Amino acid sequence: MxxxxxxxxxxxxxxxxxxxxxxxxxxxxxxxxxxxxxxxxxxxxxxxxxxxxxxxxxxxxxxxxxxxxxxxxxxxxxxxxxxxxxxxxxxxxxxxxxxxxxxxxxxxxxxxxxxxxxxxxxxxxxxxxxxxxxxxxxxxxxxxxxxxARVGTWRKDVAKAAGVTKAPTTWAELTDALDKIQKKNGDKFSAWYQPSRDWYTALAFVKDAGGDVAKEDGGKWTATLSDPKSIEGLKTWKSVLDTYFHGDKNKDESDRYIVYGQGKSALIYGASWEGGAAADPKTDKTGKLKDNLETFALPGPNGDLLPNFxxxxxxxxxxxxxxxxxxxxxxxxxxxxxxxxxxxxxxxxxxxxxxxxxxxxxxxxxxxxxxxENTWFVPTAPGWLQVEKKQILQNMLNDIAVGKASIEDATKAADEQINAVINAG
Amino acid sequence: MSAVDTPLDKVPRPRPAGPGRKPRRFGGAALPWTLLAPTIGVLLLVLGYPLVRLVTLSFKQYGQAELWQGLPGDWQGVANYTHVLGDPVFWGVVLRTLLFTLAAVLLTLVAGMGVALLMQRVSTWVKALINIVLVASWAMPVVVAITIFKWMFDSDYGVLNWLLSRLPGADFSGHNWFTDTKQGFLVITLMVVWGAIPFVAITLHAGLTQVPKELEEAARMDGAGPVKVFRHVTLPVLKPIIVMLTTLSVIWDMGVFPQVFLMRDGHPEPAYQVLTTYSYDQAFVANDYDAGAAIAVVTVLLLLGVMAVYMRQMLKIGEVE
Amino acid sequence: MLDTAPAERTPAAAPAARALRRPRRKGRTVYNLLGLLVVVVSGFPVYWMLNTAFKPAKDAIDPDPKFFPTSLSFQNFSDALDVGDFWGSVGRSLIVSGATVGLGLVIGLLAALAISRFVFRGRKAVIVAILAVQMVPLVAMIIPVFLLLNQIDQIDKLTGLIVTYLTFVLPFTVWTLRGFIVNIPKELEESAMVDGCTRMGAFFRIILPLLAPGLVATSIYALIQAWNEYLYAMLIMSQENQTATVWLGNFVTSRGTDYAPMMAGSTMMGVPVVVFFLIVQRRVAAGLTAGAVKG
Known part of the structure; x- marks a missing residue:
């Protein structure tokens, strides 16, 4: 007391x-x-x-x-x-x-x-x-x-039809499997449904490449999205979207499980409940999700698991x-x-x-x-909430995904916006 | 055409009550002020006083800390205003808001008038149906209406894309209506107009019932076609209502908030920002209440500017009494 | 609804109108078709709400949408009722809306009479002020209004919400009613007063009946405003005193929107408004007839 x-x-x-x-x-x-x-x-x-x-x-x-x-x-x-x-x-x-x-x-x-x-x-x-x-x-x-946590969730039946029988454990295995699935199902299908505005995933690629959103020096935060390593991560992310994602590139991840339930994609990387929600009879329009979903820890390009938010x-x-x-x-x-x-x-x-x-x-x-095993977290800067609330990252990713801006230009603009708010309390 | 030229002659026209004329029998100024007292009291308390606070807020430094600790905030002069007015982004938002308002108001009034006139001309059962639909869509909470519109226009499971894809040669599956800002604003405008039509149509229809039938009749006897009858008989009678509806529509459409805010999932992209969402962003996203207040004040001033013409018009009508 | 215009009811006008309409049967069919188009287009969102409310929840979201419920289901309604306190929130919404409509009409009518039937110093200023206060975006007023209600201890009280809504609907009510009063010739009431009516009598017998359409329009407007308002209700009231619109927010979660029960919930919420509308409509008809006879 x-x-x-x-x-x-x-x-x-x-x-x-x-x-x-x-x-x-x-x-x-x-x-x-x-x-x-x-x-x-x-x-x-x-x-x-x-x-x-x-x-x-x-x-x-x-x-x-x-x-x-x-x-x-x-x-x-x-x-x-x-x-x-x-x-x-x-x-x-x-x-x-x-x-x-x-x-x-x-x-x-x-x-x-x-x-x-x-x-x-x-x-x-x-x-x-x-x-x-x-x-x-x-x-x-x-x-x-x-x-x-975020997990990879995919459909065993779709993978099997493309000749893949086991969940991937390395990045090479993953892309190989996705290539096969994509080829098998045509270009209306998304081998990996990865909404562009889902910044948790995009930044995981940034982290995986050794980049970051911002770094602290003497109590002052500076945005680092336009640093070479961050850009490298975003390039990998962009190529994933370009190759495997053929859905609406302007959407965020809030209805990912609904879209997934409609059977237009094989893999999602999202919160662990999303697979289950997609398999619910209310959302599962294929009728196959319940028996065919498999979750696994998603491997990253760098050899480790993809850093998990x-x-x-x-x-x-x-x-x-x-x-x-x-x-x-x-x-x-x-x-x-x-x-x-x-x-x-x-x-x-x-x-x-x-x-x-x-x-x-x-x-x-x-x-x-x-x-x-391998996690990341947002910068613990006093103004971080504003970066989130202003949707700076989402808008940047959206622009990159639909080709409105190059990665270099988009990250530079985002860095400026982030620097303007990240240190403010 | 005499009847057409002076449509209100048959209806005893209220005499002008100019300054020289004594308002006969109607007492002094005490009675009208008494009648006004409750309205003015309520408005002063819940709008007037907060409005004053809003204005003072815009000259201060006021964030969460001040709000939570009940601090008055430090004066910072016109810093907010110089910043806002010097910001090209802000002027872009202003322009967008004005364009949107213009489109929405025009569409609302034309469509509303069309529906009101139609209601006069259709069979009773069709009219009943129109009424039911108007009231039911009017009664729909904005939150629900937005949910439904968003859903109808969804790229993956929206009914609109599905319907359009049934058309021969069209494939709208997966089409996102918000990728292109023009299309996006078209959807938002449609939704705002859809939401405004019931009110405008019902009010105009009520107004139409005040148009003396004998007048229209007389005009027709004189050989005026339907368009002329409408222009010279119906419109003048409806004028006060139309002016009022236009005024309100301008005010409402410039102040449109949830339709933009929620359609864009609570965080409109820069290309979708209108004055209200912009002010909201400053106040509640950036928690910079003073900047948000300054934008709101500028919005009110802009509205007053836009409305100055209309206000004069309305005062003129007022003088006819 | 308001198909009972005074002119149509006066014996002299009726035959004329009939004579006028007879030769235009063909036109009527075209108009009816146009009218039905309006019904379909304008009513689609409502229809979609009802359709979703009554079809099984599993059919709610479908890339191949079903335009009619394959089987009628009330499950969504009972699901909706299980969430939170529906009846309590509807009750509070009724109280708030009723008070807003009632007070708004009475107070607003008084003010409208003042600015349209009296000449007095400051009248123009009042007119402009009442118009101008409507221009303040309500979104921007959240914080100041909240602080005010906090100061006068009206946070989480229905009275606080009612007063707030009153300010939202009053300027509009005054304006609209004024628009209708302007159209009623002053001579009508003056002649009634000459005929021995008191000023009050003239008001009740002449003006009020003729104002009925305006009163209906404003009361429906006020009702819908108060019934559907979300932002202020959410901020001012705590959850146990919440109104129905905010209750609907229960269906929007971080795990997506629960479309089916939400549509069922909003269907139930629409009922009181429509009922009110039906009741008012009858009153109007009666009032108008009375007005026409006396006038």
Missing amino acids: KRKLIAAIGVAVMVAGVAACGSDDKGSGKAAAPKEITVWLTVDAQKNWPELVKQADDAFTAKHKGVKIRHEYYEWTAKNQKLDAVLATKKVPDVVEMGNTETLGYLVKGAFAPVDKSKFENSGDWLDALEGSVTYNGKTYGVPYYAG IGGSDLVIPAKSAAQDLAADWINGFTDSAAQKVLISKGNLPNAKSLLAPLKDDPATAASARAN
Whole structure:
């Protein structure tokens, strides 16, 4: 309790005005015991693992009798907009789910309260990509919730028809197989359906070639997409698109599983749930997906696996929350080992390395579990969220893919745009 | 043609109430102001006051930190304005918005008038059908309408490409309507016009019922063709409504937001930015609330400029009372 | 809907109109065909919504679209009802829309009368101001409005939402009603007053009935605005006090849009608006007849 109080004082400078309003009537340093907590999650939890929410609620209510839990579920884009506005009021949520690339922009402005890492299960070996996203100036400001890896998913039946019987393990095997598949199915078919705006994949090629989006020097970030190595990666990516992707080059990856379900392509490289979603009878128009999907860790041109972007979610506590202890308790029940088991069963990666290891032995999860072998993450720069929100990378990739701009020109323009925002808080 | 020239003669025309004329029997200024009080009160509170804040915001440095901590923000003078007005990208956005508005307003009014006139001329059952369709499409939440339009125009599973591909010699499968900005804006304009027609058509139709039938009749007796009757009898009566609808359409189409924003998945490409999305981008994407406010203020001023002609026109109509 | 124009109902005009239309039967067929074209084109999105709502969810997205449900299914509706709090959100939407329409009409009519029937200093300024406030893009006002509602403690309250919507519909209501009032000759009410009607009486018996079409147009407009508004509802209300449009947002997830239940949900949401429209339409007919007789 004492430690919590000290931690709370850490943010008191910022919250001073608000906190004063809230605890004036009490007088003593200790705030009144809150009667309820508000939890904001994204719709994923509501749609895909409501039982986990209930499990966490039950654990929480058993410990804190009479404290009510209010749940609110938001769709990703609406959530931040609403959060920005609500943080200006006194009635802020106590727990908020944040994407791991979203947190930093809020951390630099002191929006979230620090948490006591030791209170949470598995906090010793949280996944780096998640732990990094809640760490700022050496302090922890949130709890990793779950992660998602990218896996290759392809159709065994299509591969077999083209004479390929085994999932590729090297880049040469992969391109060889794709060549055969492409040849067999004609140029209306996409051997690899790879939407141009899917920047997670494009940047994986950049990383694989030794390039990067931006690099830090003395606290200052500079965009490096137009560096020779980055361009080399983008060239490989572009040739993949030119050779194997014959669909709509202006689309993003949001409906990839729907298009894949329509049977117009053999391979997708996307989040691990996408294959399953495509095989759902609602989306599977071929009727063959269910029995013929195979997932594997996608090899990269460089000999390693293609660097995997580890996206994921964290749970944070707004600095203005009046029930930070209770919030932490709820988060604990929602992220402990038992909870991670539920999340794994839904096709996610757990938040800790120790929980990840056993997944490699299970063929159903092996591909995504291996993803952690070679990962990459976005620059941890204060202005990164703006790079994402402004769609700088997506627009650049789109221009390259449809031939509106050469790789050299497009990257140069993108570098300028990135440099303009990446250091701003 | 006398009836055609003075269409309103049969309807007692309201007398001009010029400055020299005393508004007979109608009390002093207290009554009208009392009648206006609730409207003005509400508008001052929820639009006026925030508007003042918006303007002051545009002269300040105001980001998330200020918002969350309730800080007033530091004054930075006209920096936002000099930056915005000196930015060629901004002027590109302005031009795009104006062109789009022009196209959408013209299409909306012409099509709306067409539907309204048609409704007068069709059989009752067709009219009932038109009414049902108009109201049902009007009632459709914009969010849903956009979802449906996006879906209809989808390159992989859109019904439009499918239908067009049935045409002999046409292959639209996989055609993306948003690759070419012109086509993209065509789709967006269609959708905006589609959404605006019910309101315009229903209002114009209601207005048409106010056109005295005897007048049209008299004009026809005098040998005026349908076009002349429309121009010289119907249009003058409808004029206040048309002016009003044009004004509103200009305002709405220049302020179009969700249709562009959501059609482009919440992040319009630079070539799809219009004034509102541009302002939104500055405020909520870049979290630069002051810059967004400055763009909004400039938008309002531009609108006022565009509308100055119309406002004078409307005031003239107002003076006839 | 508004096929009951005063002129058509007056005994003198009716035969004339009939005589006029008789020789143009052929024209009528052409017009009917054009009308049906309008119905098909304009109604397609609505039809697509209904079609999707009633066909099995697995047929919703199909590269070879099905234009008619192969089998009628209500599964999408029950799926939609399972998500979140549909009835509660619809109830709140009804309250908010009803209050917005009612208040908007009463307050707006008063203001419209003031600026179209009275001459007073500052009238022009008021007219211009009411027009000008409409030009402020609402998107840009989010933050200031939010801060204001926060200051007066109206965040997450239906009253806060109602007041906000009122400001959205009031300028429009005033403008539209003014347009209709201008077209009603002042002499009508003056002569009624000469005949012994009070000013109020003249208003209720003469102006109001003649205004019916305008009132319908504005009330439908206000209803639809309030019923369908998304951005402000999403920001101002917490989820447990959410309105129906925001409820629809539940179907848009990071794992794609759930088309089938979403269309079922919006079908259900469209019902109150259409019902309101039908009710209003009857009232209008009655009001107009009354007006014609008295006038």
